[in-house]
Amino acid sequence: MENIRLFDKWLTIDPQWETRYTDILTTFCNYGSGENSLRESKGKIFGAGYELFIVAFFIGLYYNQRKPLTSDAAKRKSFGHRVEYWGNIETRLGRQAYPKIRDYMFAALIARTDIDFIALEKDELPLKDAVSALKCTMEEYANYGFSFIQDKVDEDSGFFYKDPGFLEVFLEIGQQKHVSNPPINEPESLD
Amino acid sequence: MILKQITIKNFRLYYDKNTFDLSDRLTLIIGDNNDGKTTFFEALEWLFDTSTEDKNIVNISAKRKSELSIGESDTMSVSIVFDHDGEKEIEKQFTFTKQADRSINTSGFKFIGYEERGSERVQVSGKSLLESCFEATIRKYCLFKGESDLKVFDNETALKTLVNKFSNIREIDKYLELAERFEADSQSVVAKEMRNNKKTEQKAKLLEADRLENNKALQRIRNEMQETREEINSYSIRIDKLEQNQDKFEIFQELKKRIENLISKKNEVARRAYCEYNTNLLDRLWILQSFPQILDEFQKKADELSRKKRDLETKDIERKAVEKGKKELADSLMNGATPLPWYVPDENTMREMIDEHICKVCGREAPEGSEAYNFMVKKLNDFLAMQSKKSEKVIEDETPLFSNQYIDEIRTMSNALGGWSKKEIISLRKKIADELDFVQARKRDLDKINQQITESEEEKTRLLLQAQGLSEDMLEKGYRDYKGFNDRKKDAEVKIARLEKDLEFALKEKERIDNEFNNLAPQSGTTAIFNRVHLAFDMIMKAFSKAKDRNITEFLEDLETQTNDYFEKLNIDDFRGRIGIYRSVDGTASIKLYSSDGTLIEKPGGAQMTTMYMSVLFAISNITTLKREQDYPLIFDAPTSSFGEYKEDGFYNIVDNIDKQCIIVTKDLLIVDKAANTKKIDESVLKNMTCKVYQICKHPGFDDKDYTTLFTTLKKIQ
Numbered sequence: 078m079e080n081i082r083l084f085d086k087w088l089t090i091d092p093q094w095e096t097r098y099t100d101i102l103t104t105f106c107n108y109g110s111g112e113n114s115l116r117e118s119k120g121k122i123f124g125a126g127y128e129l130f131i132v133a134f135f136i137g138l139y140y141n142q143r144k145p146l147t148s149d150a151a152k153r154k155s156f157g158h159r160v161e162y163w164g165n166i167e168t169r170l171g172r173q174a175y176p177k178i179r180d181y182m183f184a185a186l187i188a189r190t191d192i193d194f195i196a197l198e199k200d201e202l203p204l205k206d207a208v209s210a211l212k213c214t215m216e217e218y219a220n221y222g223f224s225f226i227q228d229k230v231d232e233d234s235g236f237f238y239k240d241p242g243f244l245e246v247f248l249e250i251g252q253q254k255h256v257s258n259p260p261i262n263e264p265e266s267l268d
Numbered sequence: 269m270i271l272k273q274i275t276i277k278n279f280r281l282y283y284d285k286n287t288f289d290l291s292d293r294l295t296l297i298i299g300d301n302n303d304g305k306t307t308f309f310e311a312l313e314w315l316f317d318t319s320t321e322d323k324n325i326v327n328i329s330a331k332r333k334s335e336l337s338i339g340e341s342d343t344m345s346v347s348i349v350f351d352h353d354g355e356k357e358i359e360k361q362f363t364f365t366k367q368a369d370r371s372i373n374t375s376g377f378k379f380i381g382y383e384e385r386g387s388e389r390v391q392v393s394g395k396s397l398l399e400s401c402f403e404a405t406i407r408k409y410c411l412f413k414g415e416s417d418l419k420v421f422d423n424e425t426a427l428k429t430l431v432n433k434f435s436n437i438r439e440i441d442k443y444l445e446l447a448e449r450f451e452a453d454s455q456s457v458v459a460k461e462m463r464n465n466k467k468t469e470q471k472a473k474l475l476e477a478d479r480l481e482n483n484k485a486l487q488r489i490r491n492e493m494q495e496t497r498e499e500i501n502s503y504s505i506r507i508d509k510l511e512q513n514q515d516k517f518e519i520f521q522e523l524k525k526r527i528e529n530l531i532s533k534k535n536e537v538a539r540r541a542y543c544e545y546n547t548n549l550l551d552r553l554w555i556l557q558s559f560p561q562i563l564d565e566f567q568k569k570a571d572e573l574s575r576k577k578r579d580l581e582t583k584d585i586e587r588k589a590v591e592k593g594k595k596e597l598a599d600s601l602m603n604g605a606t607p608l609p610w611y612v613p614d615e616n617t618m619r620e621m622i623d624e625h626i627c628k629v630c631g632r633e634a635p636e637g638s639e640a641y642n643f644m645v646k647k648l649n650d651f652l653a654m655q656s657k658k659s660e661k662v663i664e665d666e667t668p669l670f671s672n673q674y675i676d677e678i679r680t681m682s683n684a685l686g687g688w689s690k691k692e693i694i695s696l697r698k699k700i701a702d703e704l705d706f707v708q709a710r711k712r713d714l715d716k717i718n719q720q721i722t723e724s725e726e727e728k729t730r731l732l733l734q735a736q737g738l739s740e741d742m743l744e745k746g747y748r749d750y751k752g753f754n755d756r757k758k759d760a761e762v763k764i765a766r767l768e769k770d771l772e773f774a775l776k777e778k779e780r781i782d783n784e785f786n787n788l789a790p791q792s793g794t795t796a797i798f799n800r801v802h803l804a805f806d807m808i809m810k811a812f813s814k815a816k817d818r819n820i821t822e823f824l825e826d827l828e829t830q831t832n833d834y835f836e837k838l839n840i841d842d843f844r845g846r847i848g849i850y851r852s853v854d855g856t857a858s859i860k861l862y863s864s865d866g867t868l869i870e871k872p873g874g875a876q877m878t879t880m881y882m883s884v885l886f887a888i889s890n891i892t893t894l895k896r897e898q899d900y901p902l903i904f905d906a907p908t909s910s911f912g913e914y915k916e917d918g919f920y921n922i923v924d925n926i927d928k929q930c931i932i933v934t935k936d937l938l939i940v941d942k943a944a945n946t947k948k949i950d951e952s953v954l955k956n957m958t959c960k961v962y963q964i965c966k967h968p969g970f971d972d973k974d975y976t977t978l979f980t981t982l983k984k985i986q
């Protein structure tokens with residue numbers, strides 16, 4: 078039997094986020110009302126809740142800021158929607174599917190997660206541990222992104238409703254060149 | 269009647285007491301929009317309205333109303349002092365009081381007149397004094413609001429009224445009516461006598477029947493003519509109104525079309541100016557604009573992991589080779605360097621390099637049989653073997669060093685995200701910037717279009733304001749109506765021409781009947797005497813009728829001559845043509861403008877029309893003066909809106925030299941400097957004029973949103 082691919086295993090995760098960000102999820106996403114509800118989606122910037130998670134993840138990634146999630150499991154929640162379905166979006170609202178984004182998220186996680194790949198390759202490190210590490214990186218970047226979005230909303234509740242909305246954050250990131258900073262830790266020594 | 273003074277107190281914009289001392293010739297009252305020009309005119313209209321006791325609080329100065337404390341009162345009044353067989357004064361006023369609930373109550377309406385009797389000043393009824401000195405019929409030809417009001421003769425009956433009022437025909441009418449009655453009575457007696465005479469009985473009865481028929485026909489024709497003329501008149505008024513607005517109609521259509529085009533353009537630009545900033549982050553992967561650095565990190569890590577793995581694999585093979593003495597395995601290594609993974613380069617690339625005899629990695633030629641060529645062939649064979657799991661290197665009886673291929677998976681993904689994919693990601697930032705620039709440019713276009721739409725809408729609003737009384741719908745269907753009214757008017761004119769022929773025929777028939785009756789009458793006896801009496805009355809009646817006719821003709825000729833004199837003066841340096849005042853068969857008259865060759869000028873210019881009507885008014889005023897031995901003022905509110913600046917200047921100079929009391933309220937001669945927010949009178953025009961001039965303007969320091977702070981101040985310029 079052929080081994081399962083790391084990428085495919087990663088696709089099966091359903092990352093968690095802190096419940097304190099439920100408000101911003103319901104504000105900007107069609108979260109909590111059924112993602113395909115056309116009626117409810119009016120006035121929302123994004124569709125399903127995972128879309129804001131992706132945005133939050135990239136904010137954390139580009140600022141290279143990870144924020145561990147609360148240890149209180151009661152204050153964490155997941156979308157119940159595995160990564161493999163992310164981006165396979167409903168097209169009735171004039172949206173386009175964007176499954177390719179998963180490749181880039183995975184690439185970023187590989188680049189920024191400290192995993193002993195040689196051990197993994199030798200089966201000395203269980204696959205689930207590696208995937209768990211990738212999930213942790215993903216959640217921590219997104220957690221920072223959510224807190225960033227929350228701060229912006231607290232400063233100016235209309236910030237994301239003004240053009241160009243969330244794009245402004247990424248334009249600013251591009252100008253500040255935050256992203257050019259390499260990870261704080263050098264990649265694992267491969268010698 | 270010569271006005272000497274007008275005083276307006278607490279009437280709308282005129283706060284407290286404002287007195288205008290007037291020249292017995294020209295007085296100019298100059299002000300800009302909302303400075304109180306029309307209010308001045310309407311104050312006089314209010315004074316001259318004898319029909320009601322109008323105490324409408326709307327007319328009371330808003331400033332004064334707001335200042336009153338509860339229980340406090342003041343008066344609103346308009347008064348004139350004038351010469352009319354001695355100095356007289358008329359004042360209309362009422363009291364207004366602020367109530368506890370801050371509402372305004374009015375009371376104490378007074379319409380008082382004062383006149384001098386001997387050395388005494390006696391109070392009389394203002395209404396009676398006004399009617400005796402400035403009766404309504406004369407006032408109709410004295411007060412004019414705007415240019416359109418000047419067209420008092422558009423209605424054909426207006427001239428008829430004027431003729432009745434000011435020519436001598438009223439006097440003749442009395443005798444004419446008497447003569448007509450005598451003629452009819454005497455004819456009736458003669459007819460009766462003839463019916464009783466056996467010799468003439470039969471013929472007389474026939475003629476009587478004819479006369480009856482003829483009378484009926486004449487009555488019917490005249491009635492029909494009257495009705496048809498009224499129809500023509502009614503169509504003419506409507507056509508004129510449409511013609512007045514013809515230019516507005518055309519501008520309206522143009523504006524409508526322009527606005528429609530702009531809206532369509534706006535929709536198109538708005539569509540292009542729209543950008544899904546947020547969802548494009550995901551749908552079009554704009555979120556990856558800063559990803560190239562991360563991708564570099566990923567690819568670097570993938571390369572390092574791959575190299576590390578291959579190093580370990582190589583060392584493992586070396587170890588096993590040493591252990592098993594399989595030299596060929598050791599030979600497969602290249603100078604101790606880490607080989608590329610078996611899947612790099614890919615199968616297609618390797619086949620291409622072998623076919624073309626060139627190593628595209630180092631760029632050197634690799635002819636068939638050379639070391640490089642053989643290396644490439646071997647690499648391809650290894651690739652194919654690995655694919656089919658038949659590699660010679662795989663020593664099946666030994667456990668491989670790595671049981672998983674996650675690093676190879678990562679390296680493969682790294683390759684897949686490189687090349688074109690990476691180029692796409694790198695170019696994202698520029699693409700986004702270009703698209704944002706494009707959207708911003710469209711938004712600027714949109715702002716411009718919105719501005720143009722606003723300006724066009726404002727232009728449309730101004731147009732509707734200028735086309736007083738015309739709604740958008742009316743302007744819309746104006747052209748269709750215009751054609752319809754013209755067609756119906758033409759039909760009616762054809763009918764009039766036919767009726768005139770019928771009338772001519774019926775009159776000839778009447779003459780025949782009359783002649784036959786006269787010839788039928790015996791030459792002697794009572795019937796002959798009665799007939800001679802009837803003939804005498806008939807001649808008298810006809811004489812009066814001719815006299816009336818001549819009187820009207822002379823009156824109109826006189827009016828025409830005087831009108832043209834004024835017309836010449838008012839258009840001294842301009843084309844003018846000649847005014848003709850023509851009388852119809854039924855006594856109505858019309859004013860037309862003709863060129864010197866006698867052709868009708870169908871559509872005179874605005875200024876030409878205005879000076880034409882003003883000339884008629886001056887002439888009427890003159891005739892009135894002659895008939896009544898009294899002069900009357902002419903009061904115009906903004907009569908020259910269609911004049912150009914040059915024409916305006918000339919016009920005022922001419923009116924200044926006309927020996928007639930004229931009060932003109934206007935915004936002409938006002939120089940407005942918008943930048944400095946100042947207005948001043950153009951004194952270069954005034955320097956040669958002897959008239960009195962007042963400037964009225966809003967009192968400075970008003971609050972542009974609070975009406976109660978707005979009032980007019982009066983400044984005597986000369």
